[in-house]
Amino acid sequence: MRGTGKEAILDAARQEFGERGYAAVSIRDIARRAGVSLSAMYHYYPGKQDLLHALVNGSGQAYFDACREELASAGDDPGEQLAAVVRATVRYRAEYRLESSLTLTEWRSMSEEGLAEFRRRRLDGTRMFEQIIEDGVAQGVFRTPHPKDARRGVIAMCNAVAQWYRESGEESVPDLAERYVELALVLVEYRPAARRSRIPRISTPAPAPTRMSPDNP
Amino acid sequence: MRGTGKEAILDAARQEFGERGYAAVSIRDIARRAGVSLSAMYHYYPGKQDLLHALVNGSGQAYFDACREELASAGDDPGEQLAAVVRATVRYRAEYRLESSLTLTEWRSMSEEGLAEFRRRRLDGTRMFEQIIEDGVAQGVFRTPHPKDARRGVIAMCNAVAQWYRESGEESVPDLAERYVELALVLVEYRPAARRSRIPRISTPAPAPTRMSPDNP
DNA sequence: GCCTCCCGAACGACCGTTCAATCACCCTCT
DNA sequence: AGAGGGTGATTGAACGGTCGTTCGGGAGGC
Numbered sequence: 007m008r009g010t011g012k013e014a015i016l017d018a019a020r021q022e023f024g025e026r027g028y029a030a031v032s033i034r035d036i037a038r039r040a041g042v043s044l045s046a047m048y049h050y051y052p053g054k055q056d057l058l059h060a061l062v063n064g065s066g067q068a069y070f071d072a073c074r075e076e077l078a079s080a081g082d083d084p085g086e087q088l089a090a091v092v093r094a095t096v097r098y099r100a101e102y103r104l105e106s107s108l109t110l111t112e113w114r115s116m117s118e119e120g121l122a123e124f125r126r127r128r129l130d131g132t133r134m135f136e137q138i139i140e141d142g143v144a145q146g147v148f149r150t151p152h153p154k155d156a157r158r159g160v161i162a163m164c165n166a167v168a169q170w171y172r173e174s175g176e177e178s179v180p181d182l183a184e185r186y187v188e189l190a191l192v193l194v195e196y197r198p199a200a201r202r203s204r205i206p207r208i209s210t211p212a213p214a215p216t217r218m219s220p221d222n223p
Numbered sequence: 224m225r226g227t228g229k230e231a232i233l234d235a236a237r238q239e240f241g242e243r244g245y246a247a248v249s250i251r252d253i254a255r256r257a258g259v260s261l262s263a264m265y266h267y268y269p270g271k272q273d274l275l276h277a278l279v280n281g282s283g284q285a286y287f288d289a290c291r292e293e294l295a296s297a298g299d300d301p302g303e304q305l306a307a308v309v310r311a312t313v314r315y316r317a318e319y320r321l322e323s324s325l326t327l328t329e330w331r332s333m334s335e336e337g338l339a340e341f342r343r344r345r346l347d348g349t350r351m352f353e354q355i356i357e358d359g360v361a362q363g364v365f366r367t368p369h370p371k372d373a374r375r376g377v378i379a380m381c382n383a384v385a386q387w388y389r390e391s392g393e394e395s396v397p398d399l400a401e402r403y404v405e406l407a408l409v410l411v412e413y414r415p416a417a418r419r420s421r422i423p424r425i426s427t428p429a430p431a432p433t434r435m436s437p438d439n440p
Numbered sequence: 441g442c443c444t445c446c447c448g449a450a451c452g453a454c455c456g457t458t459c460a461a462t463c464a465c466c467c468t469c470t
Numbered sequence: 471a472g473a474g475g476g477t478g479a480t481t482g483a484a485c486g487g488t489c490g491t492t493c494g495g496g497a498g499g500c
């Protein structure tokens with residue numbers, strides 16, 4: 007496996023937890039896949055629960071970093087801002103689908119303290135979308151009569167990418183992300199402030215030279 | 224628990240599997256919740272796996288029944304048809320959220336034969352949406368340039384209802400379903416064949432007197 | 441001689457499953 | 471009407487196996 011010891015263990019845990027679910031995986035499975043002994047794991051991580059915690063936390067951090075990075079190059083227009091977070095979300099879900107499905111479905115296996123932290127972060131994510139959509143509605147550029155449902159729809163749409171996307175496909179992640187940006191803007195019924203064509207396409211400001219950090223859980 | 228024996232066991236299994244996941248639940252947990260002994264379970268079901276199978280299968284059957292019922296009162300217009308399946312899906316996800324999240328996330332715990340059947344049914348569901356959207360695009364009433372992504376978006380949106388909806392809320396399920404119908408039609412960029420207002424609302428043909436069967440796993 | 445890294449063996453608890461036995465009930469034969 | 475017997479429902483105890491975790495110790499560099 008890549009790296010040695012600690013990294014190999016975390017890689018194996020990500021793979022196993024992500025594919026079969028926390029409860030279905032034994033720490034012996036992880037050790038076997040990582041190519042280390044059972045006790046070597048306990049040298050690095052105090053227990054099974056801590057492995058999950060490390061993965062979920064690292065993934066959450068990386069996701070928000072990606073969102074912030076993308077948002078930094080967006081202007082004041084809520085349309086651009088929504089495009090930024092949708093782009094960041096879809097890319098993250100596609101490129102880190104294992105940790106994404108882990109975060110999205112295995113949080114219920116987390117211990118109480120880890121769960122509180124997770125819920126706090128998830129709420130932050132929700133509020134990020136919520137704020138942008140509220141702004142857009144207030145400014146009159148998002149015409150949807152159901153901002154709350156539209157927000158849930160956009161988030162669900164993006165998150166679901168982690169469930170079906172497979173990297174071996176002919177699908178290019180940036181193209182996928184841009185299509186989802188279009189869909190999200192349609193869903194909130196985006197009409198740019200400056201008058202232009204009826205069905206709007208956001209003025210894509212050169213497809214983001216910055217990328218998220220390629221390592222990290 | 225409601226009923227006796229067999230029903231109580233299936234109820235308990237639905238609750239436990241739906242809340243904590245198949246692998247995290249022991250059959251002793253189920254027996255305890257059902258108020259029966261461990262061996263009573265084995266009198267009715269040959270094993271843990273069969274409980275999951277019964278739940279997933281029953282749920283899948285009930286969902287398709289609901290879709291068919293709703294589709295029966297829809298006309299030829301793809302807009303009406305999409306509205307029908309979205310309405311049926313959202314209602315099912317909200318009213319049967321436990322079996323829904325079971326079907327949506329615990330299928331990977333199923334044995335090989337059960338999994339094949341499940342995949343076949345899921346493919347049928349996908350194709351149902353796919354066919355309707357393809358028809359709409361072909362007829363020119365759905366203007367979305369990305370039918371495949373729109374289909375995935377609509378399905379993800381509807382399915383996600385099972386994750387956040389709580390029946391104790393102030394939310395009315397039929398209202399929720401109608402809002403999601405609107406969102407879905409926006410997402411596929413529905414423009415009715417008969418010319419009318421710019422932003423379309425489907426002509427709701429009296430809010431479906433028929434309901435899905437209230438029992439059933 | 442003390443850290444870091446790593447190992448095999450073992451612990452008690454719990455897992456899914458099996459089994460022999462008991463209870464309650466209806467049908468049948470006398 | 472009452473005895474006999476089969477049948478389905480239900481029980482507690484036990485099986486072998488796997489679980490997460492712990493423990494005592496051995497290499498090897500500082």
